[in-house]
Amino acid sequence: MTAVAVAVAVEGLTKSYGEHEALRGVSFEIREGDVFSLLGPNGAGKTTTVEILEGYRRRDGGSVSVLGVDPVSAPREWRGRIGVVLQSSAMYETLTVRESLALFGGYYEHPRPVDEVIGVVGLLEKADAVVRKLSGGQRRRLDFGLALVGDPELIFLDEPTTGFDPAARRGAWETIRSLRSLGKTILLTTHYLDEAEQLSDRVAVLREGLIVAEGRPADLTQSPATEIRYRLNGEDVVVRSEEPTRVLHELTSAALARGEELERLEVRRPTLEEVYLALTQEDAR
Amino acid sequence: MRLFAHELRGQLRLYVRSKELAFFTFLLPLILFVLLGSVYGHDRIEGYKGSRYLEAGMLGYGVVSTAFAGLAIFMLIRRESGILKRVRATPLPPWAYIAAVLAATMLAYALNSVAMIALGRALFSVPLPDRIFSLVLTLLLGAVAFAAMGLGLTTLIRSAEGASAAVNAIYLPMSFISGAFFSPHSFPQFLRAIADVLPLTYFIRLTRDVMLRGDQLWNEPGAIAVVAAWGLAGAILAARNFRWEPAEG
Numbered sequence: 001m002t003a004v005a006v007a008v009a010v011e012g013l014t015k016s017y018g019e020h021e022a023l024r025g026v027s028f029e030i031r032e033g034d035v036f037s038l039l040g041p042n043g044a045g046k047t048t049t050v051e052i053l054e055g056y057r058r059r060d061g062g063s064v065s066v067l068g069v070d071p072v073s074a075p076r077e078w079r080g081r082i083g084v085v086l087q088s089s090a091m092y093e094t095l096t097v098r099e100s101l102a103l104f105g106g107y108y109e110h111p112r113p114v115d116e117v118i119g120v121v122g123l124l125e126k127a128d129a130v131v132r133k134l135s136g137g138q139r140r141r142l143d144f145g146l147a148l149v150g151d152p153e154l155i156f157l158d159e160p161t162t163g164f165d166p167a168a169r170r171g172a173w174e175t176i177r178s179l180r181s182l183g184k185t186i187l188l189t190t191h192y193l194d195e196a197e198q199l200s201d202r203v204a205v206l207r208e209g210l211i212v213a214e215g216r217p218a219d220l221t222q223s224p225a226t227e228i229r230y231r232l233n234g235e236d237v238v239v240r241s242e243e244p245t246r247v248l249h250e251l252t253s254a255a256l257a258r259g260e261e262l263e264r265l266e267v268r269r270p271t272l273e274e275v276y277l278a279l280t281q282e283d284a285r
Numbered sequence: 286m287r288l289f290a291h292e293l294r295g296q297l298r299l300y301v302r303s304k305e306l307a308f309f310t311f312l313l314p315l316i317l318f319v320l321l322g323s324v325y326g327h328d329r330i331e332g333y334k335g336s337r338y339l340e341a342g343m344l345g346y347g348v349v350s351t352a353f354a355g356l357a358i359f360m361l362i363r364r365e366s367g368i369l370k371r372v373r374a375t376p377l378p379p380w381a382y383i384a385a386v387l388a389a390t391m392l393a394y395a396l397n398s399v400a401m402i403a404l405g406r407a408l409f410s411v412p413l414p415d416r417i418f419s420l421v422l423t424l425l426l427g428a429v430a431f432a433a434m435g436l437g438l439t440t441l442i443r444s445a446e447g448a449s450a451a452v453n454a455i456y457l458p459m460s461f462i463s464g465a466f467f468s469p470h471s472f473p474q475f476l477r478a479i480a481d482v483l484p485l486t487y488f489i490r491l492t493r494d495v496m497l498r499g500d501q502l503w504n505e506p507g508a509i510a511v512v513a514a515w516g517l518a519g520a521i522l523a524a525r526n527f528r529w530e531p532a533e534g
Contacts, residue, residue, distance in 0.1 A: 054374065056530065076376045084374035088531075090367030094302035106291040107377040150375065 005032040007154050007185040008053060012062035015048055022048045024209040025062070030202075032153075035176070035186040037196035040206035041280055046189040047087065049206070050158050053187070054084055067154055080108050083147030083155040083184075087162070089139055093132040097123050097142055100131060101149050108150035120182070121145040121175050137168030144175050148184075155179060157188045161195060173198060193276050205279050212279045220275055227270070231263035288377055292385035300389050306359065310351045310393050315404055318343045321466055326409050330468045333497050336409035338468065341496040344398055345489035346465040348427040351394040354456040356435040358448050360386070365445035369529040379529075383436075391428045398424055419495045419502040426502075426509065427488045430516025434484070437519030440526035459485050484515035 008030040015023040023045045030036040038046045051057045052064060055071035064070060069078050091100060098114055105111035118127050121141040126134060134142065140160060147155050157176065161169040169192075176199055180186060190196055196203045197217045205213040205220070213220055225240035228248055241247040244267060255262050270278075300306055318339065326336035363369050372382055405411035414420050442451050460466065462476055463485035469477060480486045487508040494500040494508075502509070 056370070056373075076378060079374065080376040082374075084371070086367055086371060086374075088367035088370075090363075090371060092299055092368065094299060099298070103291075103295040104375060106295075107288065107375040109376075146371070 006030070006065075007032045007034075007067060008036075008187065009065045010049070010053070010062070011064075013049065013052065013059055013064060014061040015045075015052065015057070015059050022209055023052075023059075026206070026209070026211055027062075028204050028211060028214060030185060030187060032185050033180075033183055034201040035180050035188060035199050037200040037203045038187065038189045038206055039191070039193065039196045039203050039276065040189075041191055044206040044280075045209045046191075046206055047158055050156050050187065050189055054082070054156055055079075077109075080150055081153050083150060083152035085140075085143050085147045085155070085157045085160055087158045089143050091131050091139070091142065091146070094130060096128050096130055097134070097145075098127045100142060101145055104146050105149040110151055111149050112151045114149070117145045117149050120148065120178055122171070135168070137164060137171050140164070140168070140172055141175055144172075144179065148179060148182075152184070154185045154187070157186060159189055159191070161190070161192065169195070193273050205276065207280045213275075227266075227268050229264065229266040229268075288381045289384055292377065292381055293388050296385045296389035297392065300393055303359070306355055306393070309355050310347075311397055311400065314343055314347045314350055314397060315400060317346065317466070318401060318404060319408065322405075322409050331470065334409075334411070336405060337411045337497065338493070339466070340401060340405040340409075340411050341493040342465040342467075342489050343401055344424065344492045344496075345427070345463065345485055346460045347397045347401060348394060348424070348431050348488065349456045349460055349465075349485055351397055352390050352428045353431040353435040353438070354452045355393075356386070356390050356432055357438045357442075357452050360436065360439050361442055361448035361452075362445045364439065364528060365448075365531045367531055370531065373529040387429075387432050390432055391425070394424070394428050414496050416495050416499060416501060419500070420492075422502045423488075423491045423495050426512060427491075430484065430488075430512050430519070433516040433523060434519030436527065437522035440522055440528065443532040459483055462486075463489055465489060484512050487511040 006029050008028075010029070011027050013023050013026040014021070026045070026049060028036075038049060040046050048057065052059050053066050053071060055074055058072060066074075067078065067081050069075075071078075092103075095103065097118065101114045101117055105114060105117075115127075118124055121144050123138060123141055123145065126138055131139070131142065144157075144160075147157075160176070161172045164172065173195070176186065176188070180199075188196070188199060200217055202215065203213075203217050203220060204211045225242050226244035228239040228241065228244060228251065230237055230251075239247060239251070248267060251262065322336045322339055326334070326339065328335040330338040360369075373379070402411075402413065406413060438452065438455070442448055462472070462480045463469065463483050464472075464480065465485065469480050469486065472480065490508045491502060491505055491512070494505055495502060
């Protein structure tokens with residue numbers, strides 16, 4: 001046994017739809033209590049991966065363990081230990097927020113109190129509003145509430161903020177942070193980089209059915225070299241280095257010794273965005 | 286059982302809140318009954334007062350609009366919008382969900398039938414049925430069979446947009462051809478040939494025999510068998526192909 005408990009373990013996961021290979025050997029682990037992001041463009045295989053973990057789809061190959069259970073043969077009790085937020089956000093339009101949570105909470109052995117859930121997802125003023133009258137952001141918060149009301153250990157969030165305006169996204173992020181602070185393990189899929197960066201303990205970048213990078217958000221921007229740019233004799237010079245301090249020191253010492261100015265001197269780290277684009281668009285280059 | 290009771294309360298609440306279901310299940314059959322009853326309620330059809338004859342047929346229309354069409358449409362909408370998929374992600378056993386949906390539908394049909402009979406008595410002085418036990422059994426048989434057909438039908442339709450159109454295109458002509466609104470004896474030969482294979486024809490034959498002629502349900506094994514066979518076919522289709530997920534995605 002490892003020191004840190006593993007909530008989800010995926011090894012060599014493959015899945016094809018006819019000729020199309022949606023997943024070509026995906027492996028990752030999610031530790032208990034972590035927020036783990038699957039980041040990638042549309043069609044990369046994020047939803048396929050999540051729906052295999054949720055037990056909606058069957059895999060072609062590889063092994064999957066979710067809370068120690070293979071979703072393919074999971075008993076119904078296992079469903080009480082996971083919470084699912086689907087992309088679609090469909091719910092009964094004619095029930096109120098409170099009634100929806102009470103209805104779904106009743107499916108579980110040990111549900112969280114409805115009023116507490118309403119507080120966690122920030123819908124206190126809307127508790128007795130009919131679902132039909134909620135805004136997109138409020139619906140999504142109720143969605144989180146429905147995933148949380150059974151008090152699961154692990155929550156799947158499939159593109160929870162797609163199509164949101166910035167304010168609604170920030171609201172959703174706050175809710176996700178509060179789920180995390182309750183000690184829930186969270187698997188989040190997103191194609192928004194800032195979302196992964198803001199919320200996750202670990203990020204895996206998925207591209208065309210393969211994981212092309214994995215690590216802490218900071219690690220992903222660590223590996224590529226720092227860029228040092230300046231202008232010399234009218235020409236742009238770019239130096240990339242893993243040891244920017246030493247290189248910069250040498251460059252500036254030499255310039256000082258010659259009595260020159262390094263025009264337009266600039267030292268910068270690639271943003272996660274640039275790393276992400278480089279990872280997901282290699283073919284386009 | 287606790288889960289079933291919990292879900293049944295939820296389904297009844299959803300039923301009461303739905304304007305579409307309220308209209309199709311309650312108002313439309315009652316409105317049609319009043320309209321048609323006003324038109325030929327005083328005629329004599331096959332030796333019976335028109336409104337009395339009509340009432341027995343309208344119980345047949347009620348069963349297809351509630352248990353068959355209404356059920357199929359709202360289950361298709363729930364499936365295609367993703368609500369059924371969400372339910373599937375919870376520990377609620379699938380049987381408890383389906384059983385609660387069916388039970389809520391049957392209760393709605395029972396209320397609809399009581400309202401129909403009360404309206405017939407109040408407006409058209411139709412005598413109350415005297416074979417109560419047989420009538421209840423008949424309506425129960427019809428509700429179960431047509432609900433099974435409704436669930437079976439959902440497996441043949443792929444989109445929520447097409448749901449209403451497809452379901453209406455089946456149940457409205459069927460109600461007409463099976464003689465829910467008129468006596469089928471005046472129909473041309475080809476319509477009667479179609480009527481002869483439709484389950485609603487046999488269900489209405491049962492309600493008329495029980496309500497008009499004072500027969501007991503069990504004296505009509507042939508008609509019972511046809512209704513039950515259609516119901517069984519629907520149940521088999523539903524059991525084999527019922528889906529909880531939208532057609533796409």
